[in-house]
Structure formats: C-alpha cells, structure tokens
Amino acid sequence: MAVLTNSIINRLGQRKISIRPHRSVVSLITTIGATILLLSFRWLRDIRCGYCLSLLLVSVLVLPVRAAPLIPSSAARTSPAKQADYVGLAKCRECHAAQARLWQGSHHAFAMQPATDKTVLGDFNKIAFRYAGITSTFFKRDNAFFVRTDDASGRLKTFEIKYTFGVAPLQQYLVEFPGGRLQALSIAWDSRPAEEGGQRWFHLYPDESITHDDALHWTGRYQNWNFMCAECHSTHLEKNYDPQQRAYRTTWSEINVSCEACHGPGSKHVLWANKAHTQGSVDANDKGLTHRFSERRKIRWTHNAETGQPVRSTPRATDTEIQVCAACHARRAQLFEDDRTGQPLMDSFLPSLLDEGNYHSDGQIDGEVYEYGSFVQSRMYQAGVTCSNCHEPHSLELRRSGNDVCLQCHKSEVYETRDHHFHTPQKAGAHCVDCHMPPKNFMVIDARRDHSLRIPRPDLSARLGTPNACNNCHKDRTARWSAEKIRHWYGHAPRGYQHYANALQAARSHAANAQVELIALLQDTSQPAIARATAARELQNWLNPESLQSLATALHDTHPMVRLATLESLRPLPANVRWQLVRLFLQDPVRAVRISAAELLADIPAERIPSADREVLQAASADYRATQTFNADDPAAHVNMGNFYTARGKAALAERSYRLALDLDSNWVPAYVNLADLFRHLDQDSKGEQVLRSGIRRLPQSADLYHSLGLLQVRQKNLPAALASLRQAADLAPANAHYSYVYAVALQSAGRPRAALAVVDDALEQTPDDVMLGRLRSQLKKRNRE
Numbered sequence: 001m002a003v004l005t006n007s008i009i010n011r012l013g014q015r016k017i018s019i020r021p022h023r024s025v026v027s028l029i030t031t032i033g034a035t036i037l038l039l040s041f042r043w044l045r046d047i048r049c050g051y052c053l054s055l056l057l058v059s060v061l062v063l064p065v066r067a068a069p070l071i072p073s074s075a076a077r078t079s080p081a082k083q084a085d086y087v088g089l090a091k092c093r094e095c096h097a098a099q100a101r102l103w104q105g106s107h108h109a110f111a112m113q114p115a116t117d118k119t120v121l122g123d124f125n126k127i128a129f130r131y132a133g134i135t136s137t138f139f140k141r142d143n144a145f146f147v148r149t150d151d152a153s154g155r156l157k158t159f160e161i162k163y164t165f166g167v168a169p170l171q172q173y174l175v176e177f178p179g180g181r182l183q184a185l186s187i188a189w190d191s192r193p194a195e196e197g198g199q200r201w202f203h204l205y206p207d208e209s210i211t212h213d214d215a216l217h218w219t220g221r222y223q224n225w226n227f228m229c230a231e232c233h234s235t236h237l238e239k240n241y242d243p244q245q246r247a248y249r250t251t252w253s254e255i256n257v258s259c260e261a262c263h264g265p266g267s268k269h270v271l272w273a274n275k276a277h278t279q280g281s282v283d284a285n286d287k288g289l290t291h292r293f294s295e296r297r298k299i300r301w302t303h304n305a306e307t308g309q310p311v312r313s314t315p316r317a318t319d320t321e322i323q324v325c326a327a328c329h330a331r332r333a334q335l336f337e338d339d340r341t342g343q344p345l346m347d348s349f350l351p352s353l354l355d356e357g358n359y360h361s362d363g364q365i366d367g368e369v370y371e372y373g374s375f376v377q378s379r380m381y382q383a384g385v386t387c388s389n390c391h392e393p394h395s396l397e398l399r400r401s402g403n404d405v406c407l408q409c410h411k412s413e414v415y416e417t418r419d420h421h422f423h424t425p426q427k428a429g430a431h432c433v434d435c436h437m438p439p440k441n442f443m444v445i446d447a448r449r450d451h452s453l454r455i456p457r458p459d460l461s462a463r464l465g466t467p468n469a470c471n472n473c474h475k476d477r478t479a480r481w482s483a484e485k486i487r488h489w490y491g492h493a494p495r496g497y498q499h500y501a502n503a504l505q506a507a508r509s510h511a512a513n514a515q516v517e518l519i520a521l522l523q524d525t526s527q528p529a530i531a532r533a534t535a536a537r538e539l540q541n542w543l544n545p546e547s548l549q550s551l552a553t554a555l556h557d558t559h560p561m562v563r564l565a566t567l568e569s570l571r572p573l574p575a576n577v578r579w580q581l582v583r584l585f586l587q588d589p590v591r592a593v594r595i596s597a598a599e600l601l602a603d604i605p606a607e608r609i610p611s612a613d614r615e616v617l618q619a620a621s622a623d624y625r626a627t628q629t630f631n632a633d634d635p636a637a638h639v640n641m642g643n644f645y646t647a648r649g650k651a652a653l654a655e656r657s658y659r660l661a662l663d664l665d666s667n668w669v670p671a672y673v674n675l676a677d678l679f680r681h682l683d684q685d686s687k688g689e690q691v692l693r694s695g696i697r698r699l700p701q702s703a704d705l706y707h708s709l710g711l712l713q714v715r716q717k718n719l720p721a722a723l724a725s726l727r728q729a730a731d732l733a734p735a736n737a738h739y740s741y742v743y744a745v746a747l748q749s750a751g752r753p754r755a756a757l758a759v760v761d762d763a764l765e766q767t768p769d770d771v772m773l774g775r776l777r778s779q780l781k782k783r784n785r786e
Helices: 023-027 089-095 097-104 259-263 267-279 320-326 379-383 432-436 458-464 469-473 479-490 501-509 514-523 529-542 545-554 560-569 575-587 591-600 611-630 635-647 651-664 669-681 685-698 703-715 719-732 737-749 753-766 771-785
Strands: 030-037 056-062 112-114 125-131 134-141 144-150 156-165 170-177 181-184 187-190 200-203 301-303 310-312 332-334 349-351 439-442 446-449
Touching (some): 089 097, 089 259, 097 259, 125 200, 144 170, 432 469, 458 469, 458 479, 458 501, 469 479, 501 529, 514 529, 514 545, 529 545, 545 560, 560 575, 560 591, 575 611, 591 611, 611 635, 635 651, 651 669, 669 685, 669 703, 685 703, 703 719, 703 737, 719 737, 737 753, 753 771
Antiparallel strands (some): 125 134, 144 156, 170 181, 170 187, 187 200, 332 349, 439 446
C-alpha cells in the first residue's frame, strides 16, 4: 500500500509570510518516508535489512500550505474567547504616543493598506510588462488603480487593485475575487531606489514561465491571500472559511500589524490604566495584558572573567517575546485561530523542523523560513538573548547601526580587530553580519539574513556541500581554500556551537552511520531543541531496540518540539506498543502534542481503550478534528481526515474526505494515492487503478502516482505493466533512492538481474551513501556471479 500520510507533525500548512510560494512547495509538497507496501520477491528473503522483502517501507509525508482569512471590519472586534476586546491603535496611542510614533513608519504599519495615491508605490502610468507571452498593463482610472492581465483561463481581463501588500524592498498588489478571496499579483513593484536596481516591475518567478494553467499562476490558491499570508499582515485576523460555500468572510480589527497584533487585545489593559489613573493603586504585575514582555526587564549584561563572553545577570526564564514574534516570523503550520490570549506558540502553531529544502544539513537557511527556526539554533538564544535586544520592537529598526548592535554586548577590543576578522576594518568581511549572518535573496530581491549567528564552516562545505560565508564573497575560491585560511588564522579548525551537520546529512543520504549520529544528537541536550527534534523524527527510519530506547527517553524532554517529533517517530510501531508509549501525551500541557498523540492512536479500537482514558482521547481527537476543520480550505486537511477515518475503519467518510481534497485541488497527489490505498483496504484495486490513472492523466510527471500504480499492478500480478510504471517513477524521481530500489527488486524478480544492477548503479550515483542501495547492489552482484 502506498499511503501519503498527512500527519499533524509537519504537514499542516507550513505557512509563509510572503505570498510567493516556492515551486518545491507546490509541484508535489511531499517528502519521502514511511508507508507499508506488500511486495514479495522470493529471492531476497535472506537479506536482513530495513526493507524487509515482503514489507517494504515507503512513506510520503505531505507539506501542505495553510490558509488564512477576509473582509475588514470597521469596528473593533471581540475575541471568541471573550477574554478581552480589541480597542485599536487610536486608544493605545492615547497613552503610548512615543511607541506609536516609532511604529508609524515601520514595515508593520505598511504591511497591508487600501490602494490609494498615498500607499501605492508602483508606476501605473500605462506601463506595459511582458512575461510568458502575456503583456500586462498597469494604469489608473478615476483615482483607482488597475491591471490588465491574464485571468484563470488565460484571457486578458482588467482587474482593480484593492490593497497594497508590503512596502520594501518590494510591494505586491491584491485583487478582489468572488467568494471573499483576495489574489496577489505575481508581478510586483521593486521599491528600492533606481540606483540599487529598483523602481521597476518584475515577476516573482523570473526564471520560469508561469501561465494560467500552472499551479503558481496568480489566480490560483497558492497566490491566494486568504490561504497563504493574510494573518501575518493584519491585526486580529479571522479566516472564517465556509467549507459548504467555499467562501471566506475574513475579518480584521486593523488592516495592518498594529499594537494588539503583538500585545493582544487591549480592553482589560485600558481598564487597568483607567483604574491606575483614578485610584492610583493597582497591581503592577497585572496590567490586563495577555502578553507580558519581561525578558529584558532589569537585565544587565556583563562579561565572564575567564572567557570574556557576555553573560546575562539572570537567566531568561520565559520565551514570551520570541514566541509572539515566531507566530509570524517562522516557517510554521497554523493549527487554530490565534487570538493572542497568552497561549504558548505550539498551542496554535507548529514550527517547521530542519527539513531538507528549508534548511541545509548544518541548519543554515535554504528555503524561505524566516527568522525563528534559525535564531533558536544560535548560541545567543541559548545565552538568553531575545529579539528586542537587537531590534527596537516598534520601529523594527536595529537598536544601533553596523557592528555597534553586536558591540552592545561583545567587547570591541576583542571582536572589532584584525586579530578576530582578518579583514580591512570597515570593509567587507569586517562587519559582524558578513561572517555570522550571511544573507540570501527571497522573492528575487529581498535579502534576508540567517539568524543562527554561526561561525563560518568552510570545512563542512568541503565535505557536505553546505554554503559558507567565506565563499559567499570569495566566489572564485574553493571551500578548501577558505578552510585552510581559517585554520592558518586561528591555528585550528573552526568548531562553533551547532554540531549536527554530520547527523542530518547522514540521515538525508541514508548513510550507514545515520542511526548512531542521530541518537547521539538526540541525547546531546547542549544542542538546540529544533535540531534534536529533527533527529528524533528522522529516527523513525531506523527503529530498533537501541533507537527506541533513546526515543522513549526523549518523549519526556522538556521542550514540546522534541516530544512532538519523538511521537511522530513512533508511528510505525504496532498499535499495542504505540498505545503504551503515547497514551500519556493525550494530556500533554501543549495542544500540538496532544492532538498528535490522538492522531497516532486513531487506529486503536474503542473497546481496547480503558474507560479512564477514553475521555482524554476523545478530547484530544476533537481538537485534532477541529484543526482540520480550521484548515478546511486546504486539501491536505481533508487528506488528514481521510487518513484519520481510514484508521478508524470509517471507509465511507474516508472516501468522502479524499474526494473533497480533490474537489479543492485536482492536482493534489496525496489525495489520489491515499484514495487508491483506501480501495486496496476494501479489496477494490480496480477502483484504485481508476483513481491513479485519473491522477496520471492530470499529472503525467508525478513519480508518486506511477510508483503507486506499479505497486498496485504487482498486487494484480501484472509484472510487465508494473515494471513499466515503476520504471517511470524511478526515471521521474532519480534522487528518490527508494523508488529505484523497488524498481530494481522488481527487475530481479522478473529475471533481469543485469538490468536491476544497472538501475542500482545509476541510483547510487545520485545517493552514493544510501545503505539499502549498497546492500542491494552487493546482493545483486553476488547473484549475477552465481
């Protein structure tokens, strides 16, 4: 069976702040991992390996894209929790005028605005822009802004610009569509000065040809404001998606990111302030705010006499500020509406781990991940630094310019010297951020700095292919040259704080030492929780008594990210073992952990559950279903529910959920694969074949669909057809070692050992460290000699 699992862990809509998704998020939005297929190939029964012949593990985990909410309300709104009302900027400004002035010119203030002469930065003076064979024209009429461009059918049509989105270094424009949708144009305005290359229109996918029938076209759901980005550009935004009408009634209290977006609803604070003004005696510890940003209060930074390193006067005891910022400044899924009522981050959101494609194996940024996942990897975070140590939280500007922001804590006489950076002072290479926060461009021109604040490691670049700050500048030199320079300067190879590149690289390449490296990382509590959580999740591919012992310990880790990832690794275990390990986490203090536990236990029959546990399981399951309902505008949520109902033995509901996913997005591969697998469960492979072939007609480049069809044909004992399908899958996804592995096994079973060996040899060129391919190659060579 080939199931694409949309489990809660990292599949629920890893949301972005910008509207431009990456091609990798759309074309398949899957990562390969664990699903059980029945394939018996007699000749391999003697191989002892993770790919047991009659039990091949294949799993595909989905990375959906979460939706967000529409319709501005003119009045302040009340949170559903009825804890406080949103009072608006004008009320906050009455007492906090200085903070309001700082905010007024910030990116938060300009996050989203009605399109007016004052807010629109782009040139709408009948400017033509040509892309992918379409000439789009930007113009004004009767004080309104318009674009004539291709619609969802490819025909030219005139659309009115309703809102601006963002301000610098680019500005996007939103068009209103029926059903409460706002769509973001993929043609954006470069708002940088002309001398920096700006003051021009440009396309967000300049190296591609995005036409009306492409998933990334501006009229599609990946450019939908409600679905992708709305919540992080307005205050108290509520999606209000109606799955029956497939329409939005999205509301906000303020169109931009205003005071209460971070501080929470302010009505109780206003009552507190009024009481303080009239009575003069109030509780200073209870100001009526849901979020108290006290991480820096009464904190001094001194220097350790032995190391010279900065030290907080008292350890940071809370993470409130960082978690509030992370709600938007993180690659994350959203589980529930977040009303800023003081709940922990992971009660409403699910931060991404160090996934391939998002992060390099050493944790440096690769995809568009924003700041949180990087910053929590840093030594500075571990030392107690928080966002506002460097950034003024209202203006969002750095507290000081250049190196001075770092020299707030670090000694100038130690770090701002040639003996430290070995470059000409005040020139490139002598700035702290050049080496410790290298930038990467997203959305073509938006340079964002890596916030993991790491020591450059060209030695890792030489071994693992990761980037490094040295060669960002010295592009004409090799990583080995840079590594030798550093060794010469400092007298030793750099080490730094983050020590997990080898472990994550081993896991990604399925190397022989992967299990040992991952266990060591999981057990190393000096390393960042996000890296240890990634190790825990990867260990599901190496489940055995040794790894299970480490995972059982990690279940009780103090960080919910580690607990959650560890739970996910237990998915392949038998139901009775899973129950014993997971049941306690139905009452975990963090909601994301509880709902993951419920999803993992969905296949446990009700009669086997002790009465004392039924109520907590039902409550956690209800939260899990609520998460999917909140994300009902995402096909991934319907696949999640289909999988949930399948585990519960509710086939009719499961089929309905999978078909709802396909109704929302007929290109959603996991829905085809999981629906076909449901029919396998029901002994209706003929229906499953129809589903897969329907998917292939729409998506002829989908390796997953061909692979699933090939496995179905194996079950039908139609080996010639199976070989053709499995070959197509391996050809379409040459980097997928498992698809090549299964195809080679099928060739051998068909009496074609030389062809099987050739497939394995080709696959090993793509993934040379893959242990399973290596073992298979040895077996094939031995049998060919015989």
